[in-house]
Amino acid sequence: MKTEAFEKYESSVRSYCRHFPTVFTTAKGSIIKDEEGNEYIDFFCGAGAVNYGHNNEYIKAKTLEYFSTDGIIHALDMYTVPKREFIETLETKILEPRGFDYRIQFPGPTGTNAVEAALKLARKYTGRRNIFAFMGCFHGMTLGALSATSEMFARNGAIASLTDCTHIPAPYMVEGLDVVKYMQMLIDDDHSATDKPAAVIMETVQAEGGIRVFDVEFLKAVREFCTKNDILMIVDDIQIGCCRSGSFFSFERAGIQPDIVVMSKSIGGIGMPMSIVLHKPEIDVWKPGEHNGTFRGNQLSFVAGKAAIEYLLENNVEAETKRKGDIVKNFVEKEILPLNDKLELRGIGLMWGIDCSKIDSALASKLSDLCFTKNLICEVAGRNGSVLKIMPALVIEDELLLKGLNIVKEAFKEILADY
Secondary structure: OOOHHHHHHOOOOOOHHHHOOOOEEEEEEOEEEEOOOOEEEEOOHHHHOOOOOEOOHHHHHHHHHHHOOOOOOEOOOOOOHHHHHHHHHHHHHHHHHHOOOOEEEOOOOOHHHHHHHHHHHHHHHHOOOOEEEEOOOOOOOOHHHHHHOOOHHHHHOOOOOOOOEEEEOOOOOOOOOOHHHHHHHHHHOOOOOOOOOOEEEEOOEEOOOOOEEOOHHHHHHHHHHHHHOOOEEEEEOOOOOOOOOOOOOHHHHHOOOOOEEEEOHHHHOOOOOOOEEEEOHHHOOOOOOOOOOOOOOEHHHHHHHHHHHHHHHHOOHHHHHHHHHHHHHHHHHHHHHHHOOOOEEEEEOOEEEEEOOOOOOOHHHHHHHHHHHOOEEOOEEOHHHOEEEEOOOOOOOHHHHHHHHHHHHHHHHHHHOOO
């Protein structure tokens, strides 16, 4: 394994390679291979960027077909056939059947840029600067998005003032606290020292926060709070969207419609860089070019994104995600949780976390490392990295899913023997 070039020349900011120390070469479906011929089951899924599997045949074929025709690749925000077809597909196949009326904005290709655009738009529309976000959230690493992100490790890396955001205790944090009532008090009390916000930004499932699923009643209450107080509701569906929760949008289970939705990761189909901001038409107060980016017109991403929507509809991915989610839940409850009564399982769809904090916060990282030696890739999340995260492709075969889960079980058995 040759890693000298990385270690000598690449910035020390590199992260995932330190946890998964091998040189990868190829990937197909839910299997990744390294240059020594080892095969790994992927329960990491590109942090949610390859929901439909690595090199999905249908999506890849559409992308290669376009690439072979000398179709335009870079076009900024000019009109192109791939962009038109993506817009039409998203509108007619996803938004209109759900009764959603959204304009589509294409910012830069990363999730954090979509968040930046959403926050700027909310402030411009309302004329207010403050934002409410929930403790435990992760919204990105650029300064605007980072101001909303609560993780101190990420925030401390900025060495800059991260302002105009008020962090609210998440509903699982303080027993007995009515979080919505608390937010109402902040904006009503002229001694709260808190400016009324332009928006409330939230993940309906805090992924990096430890797989914390916000319940339907809370989501409805936040929507009602925002409507009542003329505050925009922004849902960050960057990681939990694109069917990861069991529906295309994670908030569908609550029967609500946010004012703004941000998406990235698997909206690009097979890991192609892309992000979008969906916002209600009346919020579209941008002046031309007021938020832009050189790579907001990646045509291969439009092609792959359109193909991904076609694929998920033709293969009933939403229902399959729920079915496979039940496989994970049932397996962990029957095979892993009985190993120690201090373990806790949380999740939805095909995003699950096993919380080890009541035993040892360092346990999850040890488990991730051990799983890697057993040819399974999975990461950690939550406070102090105390949650082992299970996030396979939505199209993983049942047999391979169970094989990976058994590796997780064996890792738990080995490590818990020392506790």
